[in-house]
Every structure is written in structure tokens, then in C-alpha cells.
Amino acid sequence: MVGQQEVAEKMVGLRGAVGHELPTTRAKVPEHGIASERSDADVSIQLSTHPLLNGEQPVETSEGVELWVLGEVYGFDDAPLGGTTGHTPRPNHRDSVGYCAELYAEHGREFVHGLNGNCIGLIYDRDARELSIFTDRLGTIPIYYATPGDGIVFATEIDAIADHPAIETEFDLGYLHEYLVYRRPFGVKTPLVGIEELQPASITTIGLDDDSIDVEQYWRPRYRPQDAPFEAFVDEFTDRFTELFDEWRRDDLRYGVLLSGGSDSRLNLAALGPGSTAFHMAGWMSREARTAERVAIESDNEFVFLRRNHDYQEEALVRNQPFSNFNGWFTQGYATGFESEITSRVDVLLSGMYADTLFKGHAIPSLSYDLGRIGNLTLPIQTKIRTIPEFVDWLCEIAPSDDNLPFPNDLRSTLEENIYWDEGEIVHHGVRYESIEDLVYCSGYFPLSNDDDVIFRNSLREMIPYRTPFLDNRLVDLSLRMPIRYRLRRNVIDAAVKRLDPRLASIPHADVGLGLGHSFPVDFVGRKLKALWRKHVANETPPQPYLSSGSxxxxxxxxxxxxxxxxxxxxHSDVIEGLEFLDFEDVRACYQAHLDGQNNVVELYTLLTILTMPTTQRLAGVQAGDDRPESTDAQLPFPEEGSR
Known part of the structure; x- marks a missing residue:
């Protein structure tokens, strides 16, 4: 039985089961969503989404095959299937699932190989007795699964899997340790035994008669730098960026941009042109907020300042709980407190996320020096990694100290056990790479399903149709051809802003204090001198000590x-007491050390995110949910005022 209904209690996402009952979630979503369900003797499916992205689901092809899609398909490239047409954008009048049905009718299941978009989907072939689950090239939408006995259960929320009556799980302390340190486990691993993520760029097919599971991976990132002038990359990047905006922009929709004082989101405004709404979030009208306001006004866009109140982080503990999947912090649903302000003004929201990852030096090992009180100095010089042991050494070097919350296992041992050569390929926590270069330069975003900003993307996807232009396949492909020297010592984003809107490029970057598009030496030296001046000379005192000059x-x-x-x-003291690997006195000591001047934000925030997850509470043997016991100062006294 297949049905369509208004979403009342279902989170935007996808859930399904073969041979078991459907996994469910307690989360609720805005009233503007729609949901679809199917339940028969073989397969149960539940999908909830935004009607702007997809209409009634499933869509049935002439062959009697059902298709379901969560997310957005941008277009299709026939080159992976041997075609010569190249990329074709999805027509604006076709929703994503209807477009996929047309592609299936022409190419069969292999149409997935050529999809461009941020999406996951299902192909239910009743005659062949198969259900296939496909993920996009980078795995931008996490989907978790478990195979309890016969069959499979899967969902976009890890809690829905862990809470399933057929699933027995416990913490894997090695992967939990990685999450505590890096804000994520790597690859397709999770901190829960027996629960993993589906592979990125894959089609996972379940046989309904024999419970077989076959995984086909149709794409991997291959870093192949091209020896070409920097200006050639600027030309191609600018052309592709404007092309993809021209393809999907519609006159009947209102667009919004999450705007910082930097260049990545500024590029979105330059490509959109006037008439959009720029949102900036901060606790006060800071230097960055003033820069963002100037960018919005000078580009003829509306500026909306979203002011965080004093309790914004504390309220996020409950508000962002549905988006926690053991990657990221509860604080990273940055915009959830402003949902009504955003959704009442715009239909589609954009951010500049992953520009740093794909086109700058964010994930490239680089030389760094500790200058004591002056701060750290990172030089734009690549640290060459040639072997897996060197890669593990680098991961250990960039990890915050984990001495404050002792774990019963060794972090290095977990990394060494999960990163190794196998049949001529490198396996990194279940994901394969062809070379050490692919591992070093691509594992930070392949897969994106275990990225440490997943909470941010999940929360935006829940709120409103949301797009990150830098994740378009055409831009990802370009980044895989860009030499490391251009990512470290040039800036293709700044150059593109200067090409598209010189006015916006002339506005000083909030951090650098200079306009965009200067030569690298000027930009690098200016950035460092400005940072030193602001840290040691300038009087930029925010109204509260916990506020900053940024957003x-x-x-x-x-x-x-x-x-x-x-x-x-x-x-949550009862949760701590119910976890064998965690000692309350260690938590107290870590917190006290932070009050005394040590920076333990990583340990403290990751720990609190863990403790507030319903799965953690169930595994600790205590009541799960929002109805937590009241704190009692007599039991666990807050440190004396003088120790803060």
C-alpha cells in the first residue's frame, strides 16, 4: 500500500526495511513538508521531503519500477555511460524524482552513474524482486543501515536504526574515541556496533528472495593535477559557476544566502545578482556583520541580521538533537533558531560551504609552527605524505589532546587498524582509494556523510530546500584537476568574485582587511599582520566576553x-554513570581544567553532544528523550565563583 500525506510527525528523510518492520523517528518537521509511505509483504518505505524538490512519490516507470528520491538532482552527464552529449541540466519544470524516472526509462539502473546532485534514492523492481539504494557521488546525505539476521533496515537517522527492535548494538569504543577527538568517525564507520553508512557513489541492491546484498561503486575521486596557468582555472571555474546558477535559478522563487564577511558566500551573491536576501547570524553587530551588511547593500540585496541571544547555545542542546548522528556538535545547527525568519522570507537557501575544502588549503597537510603567545603560523607549503604511516602520523598530529577524558583504547591503534593496503588499493575506514594522493587530498570530503559539519547540512535540509553550489559535480571535477600550489598560494574564489562583480571584490575581507583578488604575497602578509594587530593592538572589545569579532x-x-x-x-549525570567507559570525576576534571585556562572545548562539546543523544541514553540504561532529571547543586556542585 502506497500513500501520500501531510508530514505531521516524520522528519525530512528516508527510512526503509526489507524483512523487518519500518524504523521510525520521533522527530517532527515543519508543516510544509509532504510524506509518502509504502508497506507490503516485501518492502516498507517511508520518505518525507519538501514539495518544491519532489512531488508525489513514488513515481512508477512504464516497466513497473518504483523510484523514490530524497534531495535534489541537478542534471545528468551521459559520459560515464559512453555518451557524448555531456552534462544536461534537469528541466526546471521537472521535479527530481520524475526526472530520474525518465532517465531510468532510457538507461536503466545505470542512470545513477551520470547523476549530478545531492540526493539519495530507491529503485524498487517488483518483477526482478530487487530493491536498490543509491547515493550521490560524494555521499552528501548520510544513510545508515544494519542487517539483523535476514533482510536490512536503513534510515537517514542513526537513532532510528539503533532504536529498531531487531537491532542489538553497543558502543564501539575505537570509533567513539575518533568521534570524541575529530568530531566524526572516518569513512563509513559509526560508533555503534553493527551499524554503518552506505558507501558514497554506490548502488546497494538487496535481493528480496535470497537476502543477498550487492554493492556497486560507480565513481571515486581521482586527483590528477593539470599543468595549466592559474588564469585558465579561473576562467573555467567562473564559467562553470555562472552556468550552474543560470540553469536552476527561477523567476518565481525567492533566494536567500547565508552571508559571511569572507568571499565564498559573497560569490553566491555575485552569481545570483540583485533581489535576494542575505542572512547573517551573530551575537552582535560585529566587524564581520558590518562587512556582510555592506556586501548585501552594495549588491542590491536585502540584509537580514539574525541576532543570537545569550541562551542560543544552551537552547540548541534540545533544538538540534534530532540532527545528531555522531558527527559534529549540537551547536552546529547554526540556523535552527531562526527557522521562521528564514522560511518566511525565502524559498531556497544557499551557503558557501566546502569552497575551502575543494578549492583552498583547508584539508591539505601544511607546515605549521607554534609561536607561543603570538599564536600559530601556518605556511602555504605542503607537507608531503607518501605512506600510510605518515598519513596516520599526520592524523595524530592534528588531533586535539585526548588526555583530559581518558579512553580505554589507543587512538593510534584504531587508526592503524582501519587504514591499510588491500589488493592494490587503500582502505580508510571502509572506503577505498586508488592512491596515497587520493587518500590525502580526497578523504576529507569523500564521503561527506561523515563530515564534521553534517549537523549543519541536516538541519538546513530539514528547514528549507537548500543548496551548496560548490558540490556540483562539475566543480568537484575541476577541483580534482587543480594543482595544490594554486589551492595553497592562489585563490580562485576571490578571482571569480572579482570577475563577476568588482564592486563586491573591492570590499575588504572581514578577516584580512583587504579587498579580494590581490596577489598571494600581499594577501598572505596582510592577513597575518592584520591578525596580529587585532590580537595585540586593536581595541575591538565585544559587548560580552563570549562574543567574537566574527559570526x-x-x-x-x-x-x-x-x-x-x-x-x-x-x-545527564545518570547517563555518565551508566557508561562504563566514562568516569564522572574525569568529566569534572576536564571541565575544571577548562575553567582554569586550558582550552578543552573539543572534548566538552563532543561529550555533551554524545550525552544528549537518545541512543546514548538508551545504551546507558536511562530514560531517553527531552524529559531529563533536574540538576541538583547539592549533588554535583558547580565550581566556586572564583575558579571560573
Whole structure:
């Protein structure tokens, strides 16, 4: 039986089962969503989404095959199937699932190989007795699965799998340790035994008669730098960026941009042109907020300042709980407190996420020096990694110290056990790469399903149709051809802004203090001198010590200046006591060390994210959900005022 209904209690996402009952989620979503369900003797499916992206589902092909899609398909490239047409954008009048049905009718299941978009989907072939689950090239939408006995259960929420009556799980302390340190486990692993993510760029086919599971991987990132002038990359990048905006922009939709004071989101505004809405979030009208306001006004766009109140982080503990999948922090649903302000003004929201990852030096090992009180100096010089042991060494070097919350296992051992050569390929936590270069330069975003910003993307996808232009296949392919020297010592984003809108490029970057598009030496030296001046000379005192001159809260100071963190720990003390690997006195000591001047934000925030997850509470043997016991100062006294 297949049905369509208004979403009332179903989170935007995809859930399904073969041979078992459907996994469910407690989360609720905005009233503007729609949901579809099917349940028969073989397959149960539940999907909820935004009607702007997809209409009634499933769509049935002439062959009697059902298709379901969550997310958005941007277009199709026939080259992976031997064609010569190249990329064709999805027509604006076709929703994503209807477009996929047309592609299936022409190419069969292999149409997935040529999809361009951020999506996951299902192909249910009743005659062949098969259900296939496909993920996009980067795995941008996480989908978790378990195989309890016969059959399979899967969902976009890990809690829905862990809470399934057929699933027995416990914490894998090695992967939990990785999450505590890196804000994510790597690859397709999760901290829960027996639960993993589906591979990126894959088609997983379940045989309904024999419970077989076959995984076909249709794409992998291959870093192949091209020896070409930097200007040639600027030309191609600018052309592709404007092309993809021209393809999907519609006159009947209102567009919004999450705008910072930097260049990545500024490029979105330059490509969109006038008439959009620019949103900036901060706790006060900071230097970055003023820069964002100027960018919006000078590009003839509306500027909307979204002011975070004092309790924004504390309220996020409950508000962002549905988006926690053991990657990222509860704080990273940055915009969830402004849902009504955003959705009432725009139909589609854009961000500049992953420009740093794909086109700058964000994930490239580089030389760095500790200059003591002056700060750290990172030089735009690549640290060459040639072997797996060197890669493991680098991961250990960039990891924050984990001495404050002792774990019963060794982090290095977990990394060494999960990164190895196998049949001429490198396996990194279940994901394969062809070379050490592919491992080093691509594992930071392949797969994106275990990225440490997943909570941010999940929360935006829940709120509104959301797009990150830099994840278009055409831009990803370009990044795989760009030499490392251009990513470290040039800036294709700045150059593109200057090409598209010189006015916007002339506005000083909020951090650098210079306009965009200067030569690398000028930009690099200017950035460092400006940072030193602001740190040691300038009088830029925010109205509260936990606020910063940027758009983010200074969480290090917030924990010291407000007792919300300790109150949250108090209210979850029973969860701590129910976890064998965690000792309350270690948590207290870690917190106290932070109050005394040590920066333990990573450990403290990751720990609190873990404790507030319903799965953690169930595994600890305590009541799961929002109804937590009240804190009691007599039981767990907050440190004396003088120690803060």
C-alpha cells in the first residue's frame, strides 16, 4: 500500500526495511513538508521531503519500477555511460524524482552513474524482486543501515536504526574515541556496533528472495593535477559557476544566502545578482556583520541580521538533537533558531560551504609552527605524505589532546587498524582509494556523510530546500584537476568574485582587511599582520566576553562565563554513570581544567553532544528523550565563583 500525506510527525528523510518492520523517528518537521509511505509483504518505505524538490512519490516507470528520491538532482552527464552529449541540466519544470524516472526509462539502473546532485534514492523492481539504494557521488546525505539476521533496515537517522527492535548494538569504543577527538568517525564507520553508512557513489541492491546484498561503486575521486596557468582555472571555474546558477535559478522563487564577511558566500551573491536576501547570524553587530551588511547593500540585496541571544547555545542542546548522528556538535545547527525568519522570507537557501575544502588549503597537510603567545603560523607549503604511516602520523598530529577524558583504547591503534593496503588499493575506514594522493587530498570530503559539519547540512535540509553550489559535480571535477600550489598560494574564489562583480571584490575581507583578488604575497602578509594587530593592538572589545569579532560564538569563553554547560552535565549525570567507559570525576576534571585556562572545548562539546543523544541514553540504561532529571547543586556542585 502506497500513500501520500501531510508530514505531521516524520522528519525530512528516508527510512526503509526489507524483512523487518519500518524504523521510525520521533522527530517532527515543519508543516510544509509532504510524506509518502509504502508497506507490503516485501518492502516498507517511508520518505518525507519538501514539495518544491519532489512531488508525489513514488513515481512508477512504464516497466513497473518504483523510484523514490530524497534531495535534489541537478542534471545528468551521459559520459560515464559512453555518451557524448555531456552534462544536461534537469528541466526546471521537472521535479527530481520524475526526472530520474525518465532517465531510468532510457538507461536503466545505470542512470545513477551520470547523476549530478545531492540526493539519495530507491529503485524498487517488483518483477526482478530487487530493491536498490543509491547515493550521490560524494555521499552528501548520510544513510545508515544494519542487517539483523535476514533482510536490512536503513534510515537517514542513526537513532532510528539503533532504536529498531531487531537491532542489538553497543558502543564501539575505537570509533567513539575518533568521534570524541575529530568530531566524526572516518569513512563509513559509526560508533555503534553493527551499524554503518552506505558507501558514497554506490548502488546497494538487496535481493528480496535470497537476502543477498550487492554493492556497486560507480565513481571515486581521482586527483590528477593539470599543468595549466592559474588564469585558465579561473576562467573555467567562473564559467562553470555562472552556468550552474543560470540553469536552476527561477523567476518565481525567492533566494536567500547565508552571508559571511569572507568571499565564498559573497560569490553566491555575485552569481545570483540583485533581489535576494542575505542572512547573517551573530551575537552582535560585529566587524564581520558590518562587512556582510555592506556586501548585501552594495549588491542590491536585502540584509537580514539574525541576532543570537545569550541562551542560543544552551537552547540548541534540545533544538538540534534530532540532527545528531555522531558527527559534529549540537551547536552546529547554526540556523535552527531562526527557522521562521528564514522560511518566511525565502524559498531556497544557499551557503558557501566546502569552497575551502575543494578549492583552498583547508584539508591539505601544511607546515605549521607554534609561536607561543603570538599564536600559530601556518605556511602555504605542503607537507608531503607518501605512506600510510605518515598519513596516520599526520592524523595524530592534528588531533586535539585526548588526555583530559581518558579512553580505554589507543587512538593510534584504531587508526592503524582501519587504514591499510588491500589488493592494490587503500582502505580508510571502509572506503577505498586508488592512491596515497587520493587518500590525502580526497578523504576529507569523500564521503561527506561523515563530515564534521553534517549537523549543519541536516538541519538546513530539514528547514528549507537548500543548496551548496560548490558540490556540483562539475566543480568537484575541476577541483580534482587543480594543482595544490594554486589551492595553497592562489585563490580562485576571490578571482571569480572579482570577475563577476568588482564592486563586491573591492570590499575588504572581514578577516584580512583587504579587498579580494590581490596577489598571494600581499594577501598572505596582510592577513597575518592584520591578525596580529587585532590580537595585540586593536581595541575591538565585544559587548560580552563570549562574543567574537566574527559570526561565531567564542565557545571557550562561553563555557567559562556561563554555567549552562555544567547544568547540562548535571542533568545527564545518570547517563555518565551508566557508561562504563566514562568516569564522572574525569568529566569534572576536564571541565575544571577548562575553567582554569586550558582550552578543552573539543572534548566538552563532543561529550555533551554524545550525552544528549537518545541512543546514548538508551545504551546507558536511562530514560531517553527531552524529559531529563533536574540538576541538583547539592549533588554535583558547580565550581566556586572564583575558579571560573
Amino acid at each position: 561565531w560564538v567564542n565557545d571557550e569563553m562561553l563555557i567559562r562565563s556561563d554555567d549552562f554547560y555544567w547544568r547540562a552535565i548535571e542533568s
